[in-house]
Amino acid sequence: MSKLLTRRSALIGMGAGAASALAGCDVVGQNPSARKILFSGDGMHYRLQRALVAPNALAVEYRADQMSPKFKQNGSTNPQTPEYVRHVKENFANWRLVVDGLVTKPLSLSLPDVRSMPARTQITRHDCVEGWSAIGQWTGPRLGPILKLAGLRDDAKYIVFHCADILSGKPYYESIDLVDAFHPQTLLAWGMNGETLSVGHGAPIRLRVERQLGYKHAKYVMRVEAVASLDGIYGGNGGLWEDIAGYEWYAGI
Amino acid sequence: MTELGATDNSGAIAKPNFSFVYKHALATRIWHWVNVIAIFILIGSGLMIFNAHPHLYWGQYGSNLDTPWLSLPRFPGWMTIPSTYDLAMARRWHLFFSLIFGFGLLVFMISSIINRHFSGDLRLRLTDLHPRRLWTDIRSHLSGHFHDADNPAGFNLLQRIAYASVLFGILPLMIFTGLAMSPGMNAAMPWLLDLLGGRQSARSLHFIGLWSLVGFIAVHLALVLLSGLSNQIRSMITGYWRIAEDEN
Numbered sequence: 298m299s300k301l302l303t304r305r306s307a308l309i310g311m312g313a314g315a316a317s318a319l320a321g322c323d324v325v326g327q328n329p330s331a332r333k334i335l336f337s338g339d340g341m342h343y344r345l346q347r348a349l350v351a352p353n354a355l356a357v358e359y360r361a362d363q364m365s366p367k368f369k370q371n372g373s374t375n376p377q378t379p380e381y382v383r384h385v386k387e388n389f390a391n392w393r394l395v396v397d398g399l400v401t402k403p404l405s406l407s408l409p410d411v412r413s414m415p416a417r418t419q420i421t422r423h424d425c426v427e428g429w430s431a432i433g434q435w436t437g438p439r440l441g442p443i444l445k446l447a448g449l450r451d452d453a454k455y456i457v458f459h460c461a462d463i464l465s466g467k468p469y470y471e472s473i474d475l476v477d478a479f480h481p482q483t484l485l486a487w488g489m490n491g492e493t494l495s496v497g498h499g500a501p502i503r504l505r506v507e508r509q510l511g512y513k514h515a516k517y518v519m520r521v522e523a524v525a526s527l528d529g530i531y532g533g534n535g536g537l538w539e540d541i542a543g544y545e546w547y548a549g550i
Numbered sequence: 551m552t553e554l555g556a557t558d559n560s561g562a563i564a565k566p567n568f569s570f571v572y573k574h575a576l577a578t579r580i581w582h583w584v585n586v587i588a589i590f591i592l593i594g595s596g597l598m599i600f601n602a603h604p605h606l607y608w609g610q611y612g613s614n615l616d617t618p619w620l621s622l623p624r625f626p627g628w629m630t631i632p633s634t635y636d637l638a639m640a641r642r643w644h645l646f647f648s649l650i651f652g653f654g655l656l657v658f659m660i661s662s663i664i665n666r667h668f669s670g671d672l673r674l675r676l677t678d679l680h681p682r683r684l685w686t687d688i689r690s691h692l693s694g695h696f697h698d699a700d701n702p703a704g705f706n707l708l709q710r711i712a713y714a715s716v717l718f719g720i721l722p723l724m725i726f727t728g729l730a731m732s733p734g735m736n737a738a739m740p741w742l743l744d745l746l747g748g749r750q751s752a753r754s755l756h757f758i759g760l761w762s763l764v765g766f767i768a769v770h771l772a773l774v775l776l777s778g779l780s781n782q783i784r785s786m787i788t789g790y791w792r793i794a795e796d797e798n
Contacts, residue, residue, distance in 0.1 A: 422611060
């Protein structure tokens with residue numbers, strides 16, 4: 298055996314094996330059943346984290362002197378739809394945040410309504426799926442009490458955020474479960490770094506869901522909808538990036 | 551647990567007698583081959599994930615608006631999984647196999663405590679690290695002698711140091727720096743961020759850990775080739791290591 302398996306042929310074999318294994322991963326990644334297995338990792342991490350992490354365990358909060366000097370803008374930085382352009386021109390005077398779906402008392406809140414609600418201010422780290430992080434300060438009412446105000450029904454399981462921005466020709470949206478929806482740091486933020494939230498960062502309102510990656514923090518939130526299932530909502534995967542690129546719905550990792 | 555190997559005394563040229571010794575426990579063998587697949591995929595998909603933001607920072611935060619300590623060009627497609635730019639699929643690969651790798655290491659470690667792989671085969675004593683002993687083992691490596699004549703199936707000193715550093719150093723480092731990048735796990739283990747100096751430091755250490763691991767794998771493969779390839783591969787499949795009588 299040792300004569301058949303010389304060092305040179307072994308080296309060549311290992312190289313060829315590695316190269317074909319790499320190429321094989323591309324093939325496997327396009328196979329529907331293999332994808333199903335790979336994509337099951339999302340649910341496994343979700344259930345593991347829900348089991349291991351206390352529902353109200355807080356994301357790390359930072360001191361003012363630990364903030365990023367400049368906070369990177371990412372994703373949509375200006376939804377130039379006619380409707381949004383009009384809202385910006387009117388300084389969001391006619392903008393309304395709709396809270397509906399599986400609730401007993403649907404809400405339609407003006408920006409002053411949202412700003413007059415008891416607000417929480419937190420300095421947290423924003424982690425992009427790409428790998429970078431920025432630390433900023435966010436101010437806004439907690440989502441939980443707003444959902445209670447609307448009378449969330451027992452059959453509601455997810456909260457969907459419909460946004461004003463269009464990405465790849467499709468409206469942006471995101472969704473989270475009720476654990477994150479009622480988490481004490483989950484905010485509908487109207488303020489950032491001590492100022493009114495800018496258009497670049499999601500004016501007038503951006504979701505903060507601090508234990509997940511950046512793409513879950515929907516900007517330009519127009520409507521908050523309580524649903525029983527994510528099936529049938531846009532592409533059915535719970536978010537625009539989940540639908541168009543295959544990102545994980547649970548972005549806690 | 552030595553078994554008598556095949557002998558052949560009939561020919562004019564006497565072949566060396568040899569015997570087999572049970573060297574690698576089942577848990578070790580299964581873990582080894584599972585890891586071959588898992589770590590291969592974790593490296594390829596990890597390089598793809600790195601390509602999404604090929605800059606590294608120290609501290610809690612770091613983005614294009616901050617100063618990286620390292621910026622690299624993107625790794626070429628032949629090194630990454632998938633081979634074309636696809637962060638979402640790379641994450642699917644990476645996060646699926648991170649579970650296999652992480653829990654695999656946990657099961658292997660528990661098994662290795664129970665089957666005394668750690669306390670027996672890989673035991674390192676402080677006196678082992680004496681420069682004279684290290685020098686002796688380095689010299690025997692350089693002269694192509696990898697096995698202790700008194701214990702030919704055992705692990706030599708450099709081997710034990712290398713395996714111990716990987717098992718108790720680099721591999722746990724990869725897992726903990728990986729967990730420290732998870733915003734969900736940060737909430738559960740905020741101390742981990744303090745320990746590692748922040749999320750971007752954790753990301754940098756994850757990258758450094760990767761290349762230490764690649765270095766270990768390169769040396770590991772080179773030594774497998776130099777120290778009897780077929781015997782090594784067979785022993786990692788069947789568990790049995792062949793000792794030639796003339797080595798005893």
